[in-house]
Structure formats: C-alpha cells, structure tokens
Amino acid sequence: MVTAFKVAELVLLVTFGLLISDHRKIAGSHPLVYPGLFRLLKALYIVPCAIYLVVLIRLTELLWSDWLALGLTVTGTLLVFQARRDIGGSYTWAGHCLDRPKLVTTGIYAYVRHPIYLGIALFIIGGLSTSVPRISWPVLAVAVAVLIFVMVLLAAAARHETRYLEETLGEPVRRYQQQTGAVLPWKSRPSARQEDGPDG
Numbered sequence: 660m661v662t663a664f665k666v667a668e669l670v671l672l673v674t675f676g677l678l679i680s681d682h683r684k685i686a687g688s689h690p691l692v693y694p695g696l697f698r699l700l701k702a703l704y705i706v707p708c709a710i711y712l713v714v715l716i717r718l719t720e721l722l723w724s725d726w727l728a729l730g731l732t733v734t735g736t737l738l739v740f741q742a743r744r745d746i747g748g749s750y751t752w753a754g755h756c757l758d759r760p761k762l763v764t765t766g767i768y769a770y771v772r773h774p775i776y777l778g779i780a781l782f783i784i785g786g787l788s789t790s791v792p793r794i795s796w797p798v799l800a801v802a803v804a805v806l807i808f809v810m811v812l813l814a815a816a817a818r819h820e821t822r823y824l825e826e827t828l829g830e831p832v833r834r835y836q837q838q839t840g841a842v843l844p845w846k847s848r849p850s851a852r853q854e855d856g857p858d859g
Contacts, residue, residue, distance in 0.1 A: 661721055668715050668732060668789070675736045675782050676708055678743060679775075687758045688751045691819040693812070697754040700812050706805045711786040714793050724788040731785030738778030741767045745774075754816040756823050762831050770844040772835070773817045777842040780810065817841060 690697060743750060745766030751757060753776075767774045783806055791799060821841075825832045839845075 661718060664721055664725060664729065665715050665718055667729065669712075671732045671736050671782075672708065672711060672715070672786075675732070675739065678736070678739045679704070679779065685751055685755070685757075688755045689758060691754055691756050691823055692815060693754065696812060697752070697816075700753065700809060703805050704809060707783065707786060707802050707809075710794065710798060710802050711790055714790045717793070718789075722789075722792060724792065728785040728788035731781045731788065735778040735780070735782030735785060738767065738774050738781065742774035742778065753813055754819070756820055760824055760827055762824060762828050762835060764835055764839070768839075770839065772821070772839050772841050774842075776813045776817055779813065780842070783809070 745768055746763050749757060749761050749763055771777055787802075787806070790802065794802070821832070821836065825836070
C-alpha cells in the first residue's frame with residue numbers, strides 16, 4: 660500500500676510541477692504587478708516541491724493524513740489541468756495578463772474565477788498534510804515561509820488580474836464577479852460564453 664501511495668503521489672507531483680512550470684514568455688502579455696517578486700516566485704516554488712519529493716522517497720508508513728493528502732493533491736492537480744485546458748490561449752503565468760484579454764466563463768471557469776490558484780492551494784495543503792509529521796522544525800519553517808510567500812503573491816496576483824480585466828473589459832467582468840466566486844463556487848452560474856476584449 661505504501662509503494663502504491665508513493666508512486667501515485669510522485670506521479671501527481673511531477674504532473675503538477677509540469678502544469679505550473681510554464682516559464683515561456685507569452686507574446687502579447689505583460690506583468691501586472693511586482694515583476695521581480697514573481698521571478699523570485701518562479702525560482703522558489705521548487706523548494707516545497709523538493710521537500711515533498713524527499714518526504715515521499717523516505718516514506719515507510721502511512722498515516723490517516725496521507726489519505727487526505729492524496730485526495731487534495733489529486734483534486735488540486737485535476738483543477739489545474741482542467742483550468743489550463745479551459746482557458747486555452749488566454750493562459751498566462753501568475754501576475755501576468757494578455758494585452759488583449761478574453762473573459763473565459765466556460766468549463767471550470769463557470770464555477771470559480773481562479774481555479775488554477777485554488778488547485779495550487781489544494782495541492783500545497785495536501786503536500787503539507789503528508790510532510791508536516793515527517794520533517795524537522797527548521798525544514799518546516801523554511802517550507803512554511805516559502806508557502807506563505809507563494810500564497811500571498813498568488814492572492815495579490817488574483818486581485819490585480821481581476822482589477823485589470825474589469826478595467827479592460829468592463830461590465831461582463833462585473834457580472835461574472837457577481838455570479839461566480841473567486842475560489843469557491845457560489846451564487847448562480849454565469850452564462851457559458853467567452854467575452855471578447857475591446858478589440859477582439
């Protein structure tokens with residue numbers, strides 16, 4: 660059972676890492692806020708992933724929290740995968756936005772406005788569920804510091820992305836915000852369509 664768990668989590672970790680590791684410069688995109696901090700984020704996100712990898716490799720027995728971790732990491736990875744698929748050509752890295760954005764309200768975006776950030780948060784919580792009982796306090800302190808940095812920057816990115824879309828696309832974004840929760844589903848679903856930017 661331990662081996663199956665380790666293999667499943669290692670596959671999820673690699674898949675998740677590939678999904679969030681898109682460092683390409685996307686033509687027609689620009690940083691919205693704190694470009695230097697987001698470059699640091701790109702460099703630092705490997706720290707908690709590396710800690711989790713070491714924990715998984717050394718894992719010899721399962722705790723109840725590991726099953727919670729598996730559920731959260733599966734859910735987080737699937738959310739990021741589906742969000743990347745649904746957003747298609749409108750995808751940019753955290754803290755960046757297209758010069759001519761489109762408002763995507765179909766697929767997973769019909770339920771939450773920031774499913775990639777939600778998926779990342781769920782994966783982090785899952786990884787912590789397995790790691791915390793198995794790592795030393797100094798390593799935990801480093802991991803938690805990096806994760807707080809990551810979560811604060813992602814929250815700032817979400818706010819700036821939403822503000823930029825509202826300023827650029829106007830009323831459709833305001834309606835979408837009223838109908839759809841930022842990271843948790845609430846209210847009614849928006850109409851399933853994709854609004855073009857001002858020039859599209």
